[in-house]
Amino acid sequence: MPLAEMERLFQDGLLGSSREILSHVNGNAREDAGAMFGVYRNAYWARLVESLAVDLPGLKALAGDAAFDHLARAYVARHPSTTRSIRWAGRLLPQFLAREAPYRDDPWLTDMARFDWALAHAFDAADAPVIGVAQLAAIPPELWGGVTLVLHPTLDCFAVSTPVDVVRPLLLADPRAAFDRDRRRDGGLMVWRIGDDLKFRAIDPLEQDALAAARAGASFGEICETIAARVEAEAAAMRAAGFLRGWLEWGIVQDIGHDAPGSA
Amino acid sequence: MRDVTQLGFGLGLRPQHYPAILDGDRTTAARVDWFEIISENYMVAGGRPLANLMAVRARYPMVMHGVSLSIGSTDPLDRAYLDDLKALAARVEPAIVSDHLCWTGVAGLNMHDLLPLPLTEEALGHVCGRIGQVQDHLGREIAIENASTYVTFAESTIPEWEFMAEMARRSGCRLLLDVNNVYVSAFNHGFAAETYIESIPPELVAYVHLAGHEDNRTYIIDTHDHPVVDGVWDLYAHAVRRFGPVATMIERDDKIPLFAELAEELARARRIAEAAAGPDQEVA
Incomplete structure (x- = not known):
């Protein structure tokens, strides 16, 4: 044969x-x-x-x-x-x-698997530097609308419907730990790594959508439009700016792209 | 770079031992001459695994040992895997790159096991051709290890020891002789382990593996979760008498003991090799 x-x-x-x-x-x-x-x-x-x-x-x-x-x-x-x-x-x-x-x-199963997988990914994803708020401040405000973000390669962000981030540590400490299986929480989880430290943070549905748009390459102006469809127009820019500041402070932004002043 | 055969006595690098190797008792760490890494564990983009790997590499020679080359598969060679293997070798600068005489899957699937080949002229030609392609791609010689096996094929026509030796002669690869695997397969298939050792030309052997196994009385499984047994030590003594001083390492992949305990087990390999070399000989 x-x-x-x-x-x-x-x-x-x-x-x-x-x-x-x-x-x-x-x-x-x-x-x-x-x-x-x-x-x-x-x-x-x-x-x-x-x-x-x-x-x-x-x-x-x-x-x-x-x-x-x-x-x-x-x-x-x-x-x-x-x-x-x-x-x-x-x-x-x-x-x-x-x-x-x-x-x-059982949404807990999917959310937990997704969370586990994001942590495993972040553990040995590529290392990269991050920038802070100062780098954004150096860009003239009139150019902010065209700003795009290069997000950190360890970052994962996904929607969840349960507070799985709260329950996971309890279960790892004691698999028999009691928790409210009927509890739900809409929004997302972001997972990333700084140095050797794995980080995660729960975010609300609006920020989840904004971060998903940023990951897809949307400009800051386009992110503002995404938000404006969900909240009062006046509040949209403030919310978007708040999200951006948070992302810079948490260390998930590797770089910022924008058109130079005077460019076509 | 030293020839791989002269590396001395090594251990498999396992994450549990990073603290002992990098920050522990230097006397214990000095009892290990080199480390073998599982290549696939470090084919990652970044993070702590690569940082720890390079910290250990700064202090010790290394050998890269893979489990996914699938040299016997009839699927095409995975060029992306070979690219990543070459990139890791450029980073680690190992004394040699090794994998197993086996296949891991066909039709695009991976069984994640070291599966046996029918030992036929067709398989020999197939494997030798692919070793040549791999060595050309990597730009370096590789070593191929005899795997433990649990079945033989009715179609096989070549004893495994003849297959291994001829494979090395034809392809220009070297052999990673796993003495525990010889012991395991000899028990499982009813051949004399000493015949295997005596049929391997010494000049083809790059280095030697030792490991523990699980004895199920009617068959043995190569589990790497126990200390090396006396029968394998005896076979190792037989091997080093035939092969002379040759780099040797102990694999442990489960129920991993303290680093000092493995270093002590490795010292037994060194004593056996020194005894085989004679009273005035220094081993590696």
């Missing part, structure tokens, strides 16, 4: 879609081929579940050991890994939980 065909059969055996490989492999004097192939098959599932547990400790604490094992196996069955490092094998887990029954009925 050609090598390519043998490898395909072997992989199908690991994934559980075929047992044909068993007629091509040998066990030993003590165990048959099925038992020895089972070493590989068991390791495939166990290794991925274990890796997901390491990368998503908040989700494991929230779900509990048995439920986590079940959902992790369901995820691996639906999304066999295509990443070269097992570290990234769980990248589709938040979307999986948001879409698949019964997990989609």
Whole structure:
């Protein structure tokens, strides 16, 4: 049998879609081929579940050991890994939980997975300098409307519907910690890293939208327009300026782009 | 840069040991000559992993050991992976880059395991061709390790030790001989481990791995979560008598003990190598 065909059969055996490989492999004097192939098959599932547990400790604490094992196996069955490092094998887990029954009925699961994943991303995302309020102050106010932001590469920002940032530390300290499962909080979470310190902050829906626009490359003027559609026009510029000042103070802005005075 | 065979006695670099290595007792740290890193753990953009890696690299020689090359896969080589491997090698300047005789997946999937190959002329030609491509891409020689295996293929026609030696001769790669893996596969498949060792030409061996395993009585699994067992130490003594002084390291990936405890285990490897070299010989 050609090598390519043998490898395909072997992989199908690991994934559980075929047992044909068993007629091509040998066990030993003590165990048959099925038992020895089972070493590989068991390791495939166990290794991925274990890796997901390491990368998503908040989700494991929230779900509990048995439920986590079940959902992790369901995820691996639906999304066999295509990443070269097992570290990234769980990248589709938040979307999986948001879409698949019964997990989609519990927003805590999706929010926690998303939060875990953002923290893992920030941990070893690219290092970069940040700028402060002084750099913005050096730009003439008449040019602010065209200012765009280069946000820090460790930054992730996403919508949540639960106060998962409050509950995660409680569950990591004690997986049996009680919390109000019916509690909801609309808005977003931003996660980033300064030096070795992982940071996170809950933001309201308006700031969540503004930051999402900034990440998409919107200018300060366009961010103001986004906000103006939601609040009084007079307050929009003030709110936008407040957001921008906060982002600069928290260290999530790597650079500012703007048109030079007199440029076309 | 020293030839890899002369590096001495090393350990796998694990994050739990960063404080002991960088800020701990210097006498203990001095008992380790070099570190082997898992390449993929440092193929990241930034943060603490890379900072710690380079802090250790400033003090110790290193070897890069990967798990994702998938040299035996019939999928195309992952050029992006090779680019990242080359970039990491440029940063780390390792004594050698190594991976395993295995495949990790086909059809774009990754099983994240070191899967066995049928040991045939077709597989030998396939693997040698890809080693050549990898060495050309990286601009350097690589070493390929014998993996522990749990099944053999009915189609296999070449003993593993002959496959390894011929692979190195044809492709120009060197061998990373994992003595524990020889022990594990010998038990699992019923061949004599000493035959394996005696069939490997000494000049092909770049360095040696030692590790612990899980003995399930009817089969052994290469788990790297226990100390090296006496049977593997005996086989290592046999190997160093045949190969002479050769760089050696201990892998530990789970139930990781204190750094000083691993350094003590490594000292046993040094004593065995010195005893094999004779009373007047100094090892590496």
